[in-house]
Every structure is written in C-alpha cells, then in structure tokens.
Amino acid sequence: MGVKGLQHFVDSCCPEARVTVHLREMAKRQRVCTSTANIPSPTLVVDGMACLRHWYTCKDWVCGGQWREYMELLKGWVEAFTSAGIRLVFFFDGVVEDQKRQVWVKRRRRVNGEISKMFRHIKACGVQPGRALFCLPSxxxxxxxxxxxxxxxxxxxxxxxxxxxxxxxARQHGCMGILGQDSDFIIYDSAPYLSVAKLRIDSLTTVLYDRQRLCHAIGLTATQLPLLACLLGNDVVSEEQMQHIRNNAIATYRTNNPASHRGAPQGQKVLAVSQLVSSLWGREEQEPEFIPHSVNLSAPHRELLKKGVCSYLLPGQDASQRGDISAPPSAFEKHVSPQILKACREKHVATEGFMVYSVVCQGVIHCSNTLEDEEDSELLPQALVYKPCRQRIYGLLLLHGHEGSSVDLPAIREWFVYGGNPLKEPDMVHPVPVHLPYHQPSLDLLWFGTSPEVPTLRLMSFLSIFDCQEFSDLHGDIEDALLAALCLVTYIVLQVQTLSQEDVDAYLSQAVCLRLKSPNDLQNIKLPVLSSRAVQLGSLYVRGLGNLLGANCASGSPLPGAALMPWHSFDGRLFHSKYLLAHSGTEKAVLLESDPSRLSLFIRLREKLGEACGKRGRVLQSRPCAPERGPGVPPGTGHRERHAGGAKDWRERGETGGGHGHGGGWRASGEASGDLSECEGRSTAWRVNPHSHSYPYGHDGGAQNTSRPPTQSRGRSHLNRGRYRAAPRASHFLLPARAQRGSVVLRGRKDFAMR
Structure with a gap:
C-alpha cells in the first residue's frame, strides 16, 4: 500500500525530488565505487509484485494466460539488465501479515467488482474488455x-x-537501488528508490526518488520521515486512525499559508503534516522511534504510532524492534520434525516449495482473486473445486501418527476469495488422510528417504491426492507435463459435474498440441469470439496447476517442477480456440490439427480419463454450448440455454455444519454495471489459424447441425443466504468409501500466492 498520498505528492507537487537516471551509468559508477570492496556486480533489488502489471503485456489476459509469450517477455526484460552488467535480485510477497489483512481484504473486494464488470462485458460483447478492466491472469x-x-x-x-x-x-548488500512502485521505499533508509512505472526498458532509464531532496522540500530530516508516513497513513497505522491529527494540521497550515503555491488538497495534506512533524521538536537528531509527548494521542494510538515508526527500522538501525527470523514460526511443530520445519522454511524462501510453509509453519493459507463469473451458477468456484485436494495435501503434511483419530487434529485457516465469502474471518479447514494401499508414509521418509521404494511412495502419494492412482503406469511412458495435465483434468471432471465431454476434449487437445507450438504460433491464433465459460475454465485449470505444485512438494517432488509449469501444459488462447472448436462439433482429427500422432496420444489420454471416471461412476456427457454472444448471435441463445443437464446451483445444496456462514449470496454487493462502450465489431467468419477451420455456426448464430433442441434456461436461481453444503455434488458419493469418510462439509465463498 505504501504511504497514503506520498507517491502522488512527489510526482505532482515535488519535481525537485524526481531525478531521471540512466541505469547503465549508475551501474558504471557503482563498479568504480566498489572496485576494492568485496561486493558483487551492481545489483538492483526488484519488487516482483510491483512489476507484474508491467511484465504481462500479452494481448490476451482473460483466457488464462499466454504463458510461453510471457516467458519470452520475461527473458527479454532480464537480458536488458544483464547485458548492462546489472545483477537482479527479485522478492515476492510470501505472507500476508495480520496487520495488513484488512488492506488485503479491501483490495480483493475491489478486484472482485472489476472481475464482475469484465464478465458482463464478455457476455454482452463477446470480446475482451479494454485496459481499464485489466486483471492479471490467475x-x-x-x-x-x-x-x-x-x-x-x-x-x-x-x-x-x-x-x-x-x-x-538492499541496505545489507550495498545494492545500487530498489526497483519498485511503493512510497515506503522513500521512507526506509536503504538503497535509492527507482520507479518501475517510469522504466523504459529499451534505454534503461527511469526516475529516482531522492529522499534527501524530498526532506529539503518539506522541511524534515530523514529520521522524521517514518513519523510523517504513519501520520499520513500506511500499512500499520490506518489513515482513519490519524484523521483528527491531520485535520488539525491542515487547519493550522491553511491559516499560516493562505496563498500557498502548492494549494492542491493532496499537496496541502502532506505539507501540513510535515509542518506539524517539524514543529514537534527541533532539527536536532532524535531517537527514530521517539514519539513527542505533545502529539495529542490516546495511549493505544500512541503505541500503535510507535509500532508504525519502528516498522521502518532496518537491521543495524535498531535490531531490538524486529524479531529474529532465523527460526521459522511453528504453528504445528508437534506434527512434524524439526528437519521438516527447517526444510519448509528453506523451500519457501527459495520459492522452491509452494503451500507447505504456509500450512506447516503458519497454519494459514491465502489465495487471491480468480477470474470467475459470480453470476454463473453452473461452475463451482475454484476454491471449492480444489478444497478436497487441499485437504489431502494438509493431511499428508500433518496427519502422521493419528491413524484416523479425530482427536487434536489441526485446522488450517483459509483466506480464499470467492463469491459469497465476505472475508470477515477465515474458513477453518481440517486435513483429510491420503488413502493408499498401505499406511500413509511419514513426511520425513517422503522428503528425505533414499531407499528404493521411496520414489514409488512419492508418486502414489501425489496421485492419491487427486484420486488418480491408476495413472501410475503412465509415469515414464508419457511426458511428465502430460501426466500432470491428465491428473488435473480427471480431478476437475470428478469434482465438477457440469463439465462436459467437449470441455475435456478442449483441455486435453490443447495440452497435446501445445507441445509443438512456438510463442509465435500461439500469438497467431485468431479468436472470433470469447466465451465467458471458457474464460472461467481456463482460470480453473491454472489454479489447478498451483494445487499440483503444492501436492508435488508435499509428496517429496515425484515429478520435476518444470512439468507443472503452465508454459508446458497450458496456453489460454490455444485452449479458448480448442474450446470453441470442440463445442462447435469439430471432428477430432481437425481438433488435433490433422496430426495422426497427436490424435493417437489424445485418444489414449481421453480413454484413460474415461476409464478412471467410469470406475467412480462418473460418466461424461456431450453438452455442446454456444458462446453467449457470437457474431450475429442474438441475446438469449448463450450457453445457459444450450448447456442441458447441468447440476443444480451449488449455492442451493443445503447448509454447512460448523464454521461461520457467508451471507450475502453469490454476487458481491455494490458492483457497478460494466461499461459496454468498448464493444467492437467482429467478423462473421469464425476461423482459427493456422488450419483455417470454419466454426459451424450460421450467420444467425445458431448451430447448423445439432443433435438436440436447446433447453430452456434455468434462469438466475434464488441465492441462499447463510450456509450451504457442497458435499451433495456427485463427485462426493462417487469417490471410494474411504475417501467419503474423510470428506468434510464445505462452506461457501482472493494473489501469492496464495496469489
């Protein structure tokens, strides 16, 4: 979040604090200054989260991500710096601290409103909305x-x-700068703060925000900046808590400066609070955490203000103010060994693990917004789709020695964003044992074991999390990325009863065809129209890859991490094109691009999936859907009318037992209607390159050849307020009996991670 209003003030009202710099020249000067010291090449510390919107410039973002193109963009971005002799070190958010949770929740609600507008635009226009509604791919x-x-x-x-x-x-390693977009970096006494928003990658120029020039402009010393930040409002001290202090400061400032040339309200606020801070003590140095007694604050607010000021003190400035992070916090230390705790922290810091640190060491997990249509009653939110999978991951991590006992089982606090979840408190989710033909192996054996049977244990543990044990014979026979894709699609089919054979064909055909596609091939695919349902299915798949990562890490990594990356098994534009083709009745040979080897592999995967689902009583049905609005498709002939046989609205499936209820229903309150002014004209020829296959829809938008008449729309269902049980979906009673005993009641509905 940064300091409220400070970034805008520096950009708009304090030009003397903004300096255009050439990073190549900065790096040369850094080398000269450190030539005799034991310091590596000139280093920039990069705030990765602040860069995501600048990195992802691919044309399509609603379809689930153009991952191979994105990889090429990242590669070019990194090479621009390395060619200039600049070393990069990236940091990403790994936790959501309790003091920032309300800020996190507020942002998640705001983004949900934007996502709702995005889906309305797609359903009305059949195209991706403009940049004003841009959302990062899940x-x-x-x-x-x-x-x-x-x-x-x-x-x-x-x-x-x-x-x-x-x-x-940056301070500890003498780095040349911090590249980000957060005004907190002006407050820290660290390396120079460089703007990623102002970065020109071709010339490696950007804007440096000079804290000394800022201090001179507003009449403060550098040690007074933390108090200024807290009085303006930051992550620790909310803007509202210091409102009365600012009001008094602004009134005094306007009295003393009736004709200030910096008369804009934002400029007045920063200058007024700066004047107040300066008046509280002389220009002589004070202890950084000292809060003058003349500040009119209650005892609790004074302590909060001191905490906020101390949050800017870095190691070496006042080491007593920050806890020792050498040992990880241990939410469930009695359930795992010290060696596991140490490994969880190391994996987390190195970004090699996913989910395990949050679960084992903190007992809490977050997931940011997903591109999901809250008005679509046929598709479950991803948080609920993958809940049984997560429960088994938790069980693998924590349920050693319990042998099915319900006594003293740990519960994980889940902060997941989905429709109907007000995020006032976390969902309390209990682990479920992983069912294997033998006893559940210990985590120490899975992670550190070297005996010959361990690889098999790891693989079977991983597959059991997705209820796909019979796919073990495919390991080593097909590519690991395809095995992972097959497991994921099979799991989705078992959990989502409205998934059709056409959806499965789209998922599998794009995974098979992606293997031989270049980024350029993928960019050249033409999408004549967008389907909101396909958008949601794309995000559902990518979120599933995150759960594959968590399961793989918990199981001791039976599959190489690279096999679980989206650029090896998913491309949003390719999937969307396959979805449109599959639902238009395209022949399988054409769906597989007239390649016999691809067709053969596709059929094999399709048969394996069908066999696994058949054993669990899940029979896929053909239910072709037209997009909501295609070229010439009149309103009212969308997929809700064509998607016959859909399951009942998940929001009408009863009530949960235990936990808190999520009132308010599926749709978020206060959402503005989408701006449809950006709807663009579209060609009436439905074709997808490079094979120029015509989509079989007539000019009136109806299917030219359909095996069944359109069914009547269910319409928007009445939304239950309160609690609901997701268990009655067919996938629950189609799982083996042992898995049913482990299943629990699910409750209704954001980044990192998590994210």
Missing amino acids: GLATFTCFALRSLGQSVFCSEQEADYEIASY
Whole structure:
C-alpha cells in the first residue's frame, strides 16, 4: 500500500525530488565505487509484485494466460539488465501479515467488482474488455517466481512484509537501488528508490526518488520521515486512525499559508503534516522511534504510532524492534520434525516449495482473486473445486501418527476469495488422510528417504491426492507435463459435474498440441469470439496447476517442477480456440490439427480419463454450448440455454455444519454495471489459424447441425443466504468409501500466492 498520498505528492507537487537516471551509468559508477570492496556486480533489488502489471503485456489476459509469450517477455526484460552488467535480485510477497489483512481484504473486494464488470462485458460483447478492466491472469505471481528461477535469476519469497525484506537486503548488500512502485521505499533508509512505472526498458532509464531532496522540500530530516508516513497513513497505522491529527494540521497550515503555491488538497495534506512533524521538536537528531509527548494521542494510538515508526527500522538501525527470523514460526511443530520445519522454511524462501510453509509453519493459507463469473451458477468456484485436494495435501503434511483419530487434529485457516465469502474471518479447514494401499508414509521418509521404494511412495502419494492412482503406469511412458495435465483434468471432471465431454476434449487437445507450438504460433491464433465459460475454465485449470505444485512438494517432488509449469501444459488462447472448436462439433482429427500422432496420444489420454471416471461412476456427457454472444448471435441463445443437464446451483445444496456462514449470496454487493462502450465489431467468419477451420455456426448464430433442441434456461436461481453444503455434488458419493469418510462439509465463498 505504501504511504497514503506520498507517491502522488512527489510526482505532482515535488519535481525537485524526481531525478531521471540512466541505469547503465549508475551501474558504471557503482563498479568504480566498489572496485576494492568485496561486493558483487551492481545489483538492483526488484519488487516482483510491483512489476507484474508491467511484465504481462500479452494481448490476451482473460483466457488464462499466454504463458510461453510471457516467458519470452520475461527473458527479454532480464537480458536488458544483464547485458548492462546489472545483477537482479527479485522478492515476492510470501505472507500476508495480520496487520495488513484488512488492506488485503479491501483490495480483493475491489478486484472482485472489476472481475464482475469484465464478465458482463464478455457476455454482452463477446470480446475482451479494454485496459481499464485489466486483471492479471490467475496465478501469475506464483508462476513468475518459477519462471525467473528458470532464467537463472535469484528469487526470494518473503517471510515478513516484503517491502521490509527488500529494503533490508538492499541496505545489507550495498545494492545500487530498489526497483519498485511503493512510497515506503522513500521512507526506509536503504538503497535509492527507482520507479518501475517510469522504466523504459529499451534505454534503461527511469526516475529516482531522492529522499534527501524530498526532506529539503518539506522541511524534515530523514529520521522524521517514518513519523510523517504513519501520520499520513500506511500499512500499520490506518489513515482513519490519524484523521483528527491531520485535520488539525491542515487547519493550522491553511491559516499560516493562505496563498500557498502548492494549494492542491493532496499537496496541502502532506505539507501540513510535515509542518506539524517539524514543529514537534527541533532539527536536532532524535531517537527514530521517539514519539513527542505533545502529539495529542490516546495511549493505544500512541503505541500503535510507535509500532508504525519502528516498522521502518532496518537491521543495524535498531535490531531490538524486529524479531529474529532465523527460526521459522511453528504453528504445528508437534506434527512434524524439526528437519521438516527447517526444510519448509528453506523451500519457501527459495520459492522452491509452494503451500507447505504456509500450512506447516503458519497454519494459514491465502489465495487471491480468480477470474470467475459470480453470476454463473453452473461452475463451482475454484476454491471449492480444489478444497478436497487441499485437504489431502494438509493431511499428508500433518496427519502422521493419528491413524484416523479425530482427536487434536489441526485446522488450517483459509483466506480464499470467492463469491459469497465476505472475508470477515477465515474458513477453518481440517486435513483429510491420503488413502493408499498401505499406511500413509511419514513426511520425513517422503522428503528425505533414499531407499528404493521411496520414489514409488512419492508418486502414489501425489496421485492419491487427486484420486488418480491408476495413472501410475503412465509415469515414464508419457511426458511428465502430460501426466500432470491428465491428473488435473480427471480431478476437475470428478469434482465438477457440469463439465462436459467437449470441455475435456478442449483441455486435453490443447495440452497435446501445445507441445509443438512456438510463442509465435500461439500469438497467431485468431479468436472470433470469447466465451465467458471458457474464460472461467481456463482460470480453473491454472489454479489447478498451483494445487499440483503444492501436492508435488508435499509428496517429496515425484515429478520435476518444470512439468507443472503452465508454459508446458497450458496456453489460454490455444485452449479458448480448442474450446470453441470442440463445442462447435469439430471432428477430432481437425481438433488435433490433422496430426495422426497427436490424435493417437489424445485418444489414449481421453480413454484413460474415461476409464478412471467410469470406475467412480462418473460418466461424461456431450453438452455442446454456444458462446453467449457470437457474431450475429442474438441475446438469449448463450450457453445457459444450450448447456442441458447441468447440476443444480451449488449455492442451493443445503447448509454447512460448523464454521461461520457467508451471507450475502453469490454476487458481491455494490458492483457497478460494466461499461459496454468498448464493444467492437467482429467478423462473421469464425476461423482459427493456422488450419483455417470454419466454426459451424450460421450467420444467425445458431448451430447448423445439432443433435438436440436447446433447453430452456434455468434462469438466475434464488441465492441462499447463510450456509450451504457442497458435499451433495456427485463427485462426493462417487469417490471410494474411504475417501467419503474423510470428506468434510464445505462452506461457501482472493494473489501469492496464495496469489
């Protein structure tokens, strides 16, 4: 969040504090200054979370991510710096601290409103909305960490507030600067703060925010900046808590400066509070955490203000103010060994693990917004789709020695964003044992074991989390990325009863065809129209890859991490094109691009999935859907009318037992209607390159050849307020009996991670 209004003030009212710099020249000067010291090449510490919107410039973002193109963009971005002799060190948020949770929740609600507008636009216009409604593809932060590591970069995941760790690292290692977009970096006494928003990658120029010039302009010393930040409002001290202090300061400032040339309200506020801070004591140095007694505050607010000021003190400035992070916090230390705790922390910091640190060491897990249509009653939110999977991951991590006992079982606090969840408190989710033909192996054996049977144990543990044990015979026979994709799609089919054979064909055909596609091939795919349902299915798949990562890490990594990356098994534009083709009745040979080897592999995967589902009583049905609005498709002939046989609205499936209820229903309150002014004209020829296959829809938008008449729309269902049980979906009673006993009641409905 940064300091309220400070970034805008420096950009708009304090030009003397903004200096255009050439990073190549900065690096040359840094080399000269450190030539005799034992310091590596000139280093920039990069706030990864602040860069995501600047990195992801691919044309399509609603379809689930153009991951191979994104990888090429990241590679070019990194090479621009390395060619200039600049070393990069990346930090990403690894936790959501309790003091920032309300800020996090507020942002998640705001983004949900934007996502709702985005889906309304797609359903009304059949095209992606403009940049005003841009949302990052689901899971982007998570997979960017792995992408940068694959490019040979140093990447760290924070254990505390990421801004603090970035500033600490930059100060400790004598870095040439911090590249980000957060005004907190002006306050920290660390390396120079460089703007990623003003960065020109071609010339490596940007804006440096000079804290000394800022101090001179507002009449403060550098040691007074933390108090200024807290009185303006930051992550620790909310803007509202210091409102009365600012009001008094602004009134005094206007009296003393009736004709100030910096008369804009934002400028007045910063200058007024600066004048107040300056008047509280003389210009002589004071202890940084000292709060003058003349500040009119209650005892609790004074302590909060001191805490906020101390949050800007870096190691070496006042080491007593920050806890020792050498030992990880241990939410469930009695359930795992010290060796596991140590490994969890190391994996987390190095971004090699996913989910395990949050679960084992903190007992809490977060997941940011997902591109999901809250008005679509046929598709479950991803948080509920993957809940049984997460429960088994938790069980693998924590249920050693319980042997099915319900006594003293730990519960994980889940902060997941989905429709109907007000995020006032976490969902309390209990682990479920992983069912294997033998006793559940210990985590120490899975992670550190070297005996010959351990690889098999790891693989079977991983597959059991997704109820796909019979796919073990495919390991080593097909590519690991395809095995992972097959497990994921099979799991989705078992959990989502409205998934059709056409959806499965789209998922599998794009996974098979992606293997031989270049980024350029993928960019050249033409999408004649967008389907909101396909958008949601794309995000559902990518979120599933995150759960595959968590399961793989918990199981001791039976599959190489690279096999679980989206650029090896998913491309949003390719999936969307396959979805449109599959639902238009395209022949399988054409769906597989007239390649016999691809068709053969596709059929094999399709048969394996069908066999696994058949054993569990899940029979896929053909239910072709037209997009809501295609070229010439009149309103009212969308997929809700064509998607016959859909399951009942998940929000009408009863009540939960235990936990808190999520009132308010599926749709978020206070959402504005989408701006449809950006609807664009579209060609009436439905074709997808490079095979120029015509989509079989007539000019009136109806299917030319359909095996069944359109069914009547269910319409929008009445939304239950309160609690609901997700268990009655067919996937619950189709699982083996042992898994049913382990299933629990699910409750209704954001980044990192998590994200």
